[in-house]
Amino acid sequence: MQEENKKSNIKSITFGCRLNALEAEKIKNMLKPHIDCAIVVNTCAVTAEAERQSGQAVRKIARENPNAPIFVTGCAATRNSVLFSEIPNTMVVHNQNKLNIAAYIDAINTAKCNIVSPIIEKFHGTESKLSKQFVQIQNGCNHNCAYCITRALRGPSVSFDYNDILADVKSAVKSGFYEIVLTGIDIASYVKKDNDKVYLISDLCKRLLQDVPDIKRLRLSSVDPAVPDIDNVIDLILNDSRMMPHLHFSMQSGSDTILQSMGRRHNAKRVRDLVARGNGKITFSWDIICGFPGENEELFNETLDLVHETKPIKIHAFPFSPRPDTPAATMPHQVNRSISKDRVKIINDVANKNRADFMQAQIGKTLQVLVEENNVARCPHDIEVRIDGAPIPARTICNVYLEQVQGNYFIGKVVY
Numbered sequence: 001m002q003e004e005n006k007k008s009n010i011k012s013i014t015f016g017c018r019l020n021a022l023e024a025e026k027i028k029n030m031l032k033p034h035i036d037c038a039i040v041v042n043t044c045a046v047t048a049e050a051e052r053q054s055g056q057a058v059r060k061i062a063r064e065n066p067n068a069p070i071f072v073t074g075c076a077a078t079r080n081s082v083l084f085s086e087i088p089n090t091m092v093v094h095n096q097n098k099l100n101i102a103a104y105i106d107a108i109n110t111a112k113c114n115i116v117s118p119i120i121e122k123f124h125g126t127e128s129k130l131s132k133q134f135v136q137i138q139n140g141c142n143h144n145c146a147y148c149i150t151r152a153l154r155g156p157s158v159s160f161d162y163n164d165i166l167a168d169v170k171s172a173v174k175s176g177f178y179e180i181v182l183t184g185i186d187i188a189s190y191v192k193k194d195n196d197k198v199y200l201i202s203d204l205c206k207r208l209l210q211d212v213p214d215i216k217r218l219r220l221s222s223v224d225p226a227v228p229d230i231d232n233v234i235d236l237i238l239n240d241s242r243m244m245p246h247l248h249f250s251m252q253s254g255s256d257t258i259l260q261s262m263g264r265r266h267n268a269k270r271v272r273d274l275v276a277r278g279n280g281k282i283t284f285s286w287d288i289i290c291g292f293p294g295e296n297e298e299l300f301n302e303t304l305d306l307v308h309e310t311k312p313i314k315i316h317a318f319p320f321s322p323r324p325d326t327p328a329a330t331m332p333h334q335v336n337r338s339i340s341k342d343r344v345k346i347i348n349d350v351a352n353k354n355r356a357d358f359m360q361a362q363i364g365k366t367l368q369v370l371v372e373e374n375n376v377a378r379c380p381h382d383i384e385v386r387i388d389g390a391p392i393p394a395r396t397i398c399n400v401y402l403e404q405v406q407g408n409y410f411i412g413k414v415v416y
Contacts, residue, residue: 004043008032009071011123013061015054016044018221019183021364022134023098027073029100035108037118038069042098043076043084047321051076055083062087066121069108073098075153095153131372131395132219133177135168136160137204138184141313143224145252146263147289147320147328154185159192160208162199176395178216179244180208181369187220188227203345204234209242216397217380218380219244222287225251226265226273234277245278246381251286254306256290262328268306275310281359285314285380287297288347291340292320293331300343307350313358313381315351359383366415371396384409 010031012024024042031038039061043054054076062070062164071085073093083094091111097103141150141155182204184190190201199207201220209215223230232248237243249271253259256267275284288303307315319340322329358381367385369377372395375387385400388411392398400412 007034008036009120010035010037010040010148011120012040012042013057013124015057015074015076016042016046016050017135018181019136019139019185020044021032021310022136022183025266026099027071027274029106030099031071031104034101034105035069035343037067037120038104038108039073039120039123040071041074041077043074045075045079045153045323047318048323049054051079051322053090058084058087058090061123062089065089065120068118068120070112071104071107075150079152080151081374082213095257096155131177131370132179132181132217132378133172133175134181134183135165135172136219137165137182137185138187138190141186142189143186144263145324146261146331147252147292147323149323149326150185152325157186157189159190162192162194162204166208166211173212173214178214178220178395178397179213180217181219181221183221185249186224188223188225188230200229200232201227201352202229205236205243209240214241217244218242219382220247222248222250225265225334231277234274234282238279239280244380244382245282246285247278247282248269249274249287252289253292253295254288254303255295256302258295258299258303260287261294261331262292268302270304275317275325282310284310285382286312286316288315288317289320290317290343290347291335291337293328293335294333295335296321296333304347304350307347307354311354311358312351313355313383315347317351318388319344355383355408356405359410362402362410363404364402366399366401369400369412371398379410386411 010028012028014021014024020042024040027040041058041321044050050322058072070090072090073258077084077092078095084090085092093103093107138159142157172180185296188201192199252262252264254268259267271287319337367379369379369385371377371392371394375392377385377387379385387400399415401415402410402412404411
């Protein structure tokens, strides 16, 4: 344990979703008053590749830092704790205890490793320099998607108390973060009773915008399009300029047949209706799994047709990865991985064309941007903007006239 006022050296590295990165920061801050020196690895198990990378990283960190305690937490460590605990100097903290300081203190006090003078000798992680602040509002999931192991590793959905969320948002704004991103595992399912009233995700956004008027930009991370309250979220975006006009859908497929097989709760019509509700003023991005069991060429083309029709400007497409202990892992008609990878490229090419067309249509317009660093900013549609001219401080919000498109980013100049 460290003496009072002694500076600690806690490093972290994260795999997977933005929520994992946010939790890693919370863990670091939680450990600093109690532990002199440690490395925290927050792992991911959403795909076999993510789990492999997590294990590879922990083994490398342990080799390069034989005199540092290594805390391994997250979904991969929870799913396969025995594997990680066999790595020298490594202590596994399960997801359910990852934000419990007692779990880390108990782990280090009972560790089999003997670290007399802990020191981090080599670390390759990078500190976050984002100008936006992520705020967690929820954890876990209540759904049963056939391909997903997250529910088993994260537990059921838990929506955080409004006062706790409000305190995090106020703290972020006070620290100079004018864009707040609400995040969690399934934030669209946020539901909380307060003073005999039930608040959903759209209600939460309205309350935050009212109670923290200094919020300049409020953005949502990935949302489930099946949730009826997303209609109200879209209406709020259209009526309050502080709500960023971009939504990321956890789509997974555009084929009703595949969506049903996945255990998803939306269909293609629902997505068409949501896009239509946005009235051309909101852009969308998607997650897509290519090569889910049973996805033949005809069904893949249904997804492709929906991409052509609704024009999401970005797609995070990845090949299906069978996760142990999920129904999809043993479904018939598994798709060859090479075919899945080909489909990833095909669908990304279409999304990239959608993005290019959208960006070209913005040339000559003036958009409000948030500067990150080195005159690189983000517009409301979450597209990179590079600003010509004198250096602008990070976290500045300013208006930029869009002059041209170069690749995946805009080039513009500040309008005073």
